[in-house]
Amino acid sequence: MKTGLSLFFIKRAFQDMISNRFLHIVTIVTIALSILIVSAFGLFYTNINEIMMSWKKGVKIMAYLNKDVEKIQLPELKQKILSLYGVSSVLFIPKEEALEKLKQQMKRQVSLFENLKENPLPDVFEVRMIPSTQNWGKVEILAAQIELFPQVAGVEYGQRWLSRVSGIFNLFKFAGTAMCIVFFMASVFIVANTIRLLFFSRREEFEIMRLVGATDGFIKAPFYIEGMIQGAIGGLAGILILFIIYFVITSNVDPGISSGFFTMRFLPVSTSIGILCGSMFSGWLGCYLSLKQFLKY
């Protein structure tokens, strides 16, 4: 009986939508555009975030040691660094090894090294951090702590520029979230407006329904279903359009470039479903807001 009743309402909702298709199409297109923009942001965010994460994993602090540090001191120093908060591993790279690496990296300029009488490079501790404790403030604090050891001549945490990128990224995240809210509100508003128009154009009919004993719920239910259907169709359309755009872009980009750098990914299924639910919720909320003021005794 319950399912029979909800089927009845769904049927009524579809009938209403078909008889007012122009209004509904305009609404759905508007929702679809909002969702397209929101999910495009989501796509961008997902991919940027992934790049950022892979960069962050590579974060390391190089601690250059003074030339006069004795080898016997090394294990103790290593232990001290290891005991600092957030450190996951400490690797000792002797200056000889460092020079070998450098030579390999600069094979063409081998002549540069030929005249070296003495290894100019210092010994190095390569300090890696526990990923979960990584944020830029912590990296800086840790670097400063390491620099305080008398045996340490200086520290370097190569991807210093990353902090600036990270800042921009955070700003972008903030702007994107604000944008999502604006478009969510736009969806809510457009649904509210459509439902209001539909409701107003049929208020005599609803008055009659009430006189023959219809509850407010009976009258409103199809509108809620319509609002949610609008949200669902608009949301699906928006995500689908984004997928088509994504597909066209990724299949036209030279795979050499994309695979070498990073592979672009589409929105995860969970995010897509989340956006769809948000879209349906905007339909429901629009309906709620516009019907709240009607049907008062």
Next chain:
Amino acid sequence: MTENKAENAIIRMFHVHKRYGKKNALADITLDVEQNELLLVTGPSGAGKSTLLRLLYFGEALTEGQILIDGMNLSRISKNRIPLVRRQFGIIFQDYKLIPTKTVYENIALVLEVKGEKTRFIQKKVGSVLRTVGMEERINAFPPSLSGGEQQRIAVARAVVGDPKIILADEPTGSLDSESADVIMSLLKGVHDRGATVIIATHDKEIIHNTGGRVIYLKDGCLMEPPMPEPQTDKKKTITL
């Protein structure tokens, strides 16, 4: 005598007033309607007949007084129970109030849909009630394409389809020729015979004379019970006989 009446009363009105601004549409109406009674409410235009019916089905709230419908006090019930009160009634409105954008079938089925009845039951019921009013061929017509008398019959069909305890009919024969009026009146009498309480507001003298049942007379919102009805009912009875 009044106590006996009260036991059987399905509608009780105590000192009911209805004011529109300063205008007294109904003034101090006290009235009991018994179960399965046929009550005719008459009086000149603007006397308050429609207003009286509207108060009964909670089309509007009363200004002062009490109305009990089958034991429910209308001034006390919560908003969400108003639909339940209205489902006790089958109402024939003075202006029909059919939904022009819905078919005859949909208009009548609505009464059962709001109660959550099953589709198969609704189809059967609507079909049979349309046969009773002789409109089964126009089941898919839209009300604006029907004549006044036909719309009136649909309105009657809608009023009786839910087997309500009480029928309220506001000028059910308002603008009909005497033949259509007879059809409507015999339909209403049929419902009354099957046990419903029927209240008809009308100023059609012929109906008052031919129908039988109790007659109350309204004038300027006041119930003129003592002088008018007693001799009139007697007269009518002799005429109908």
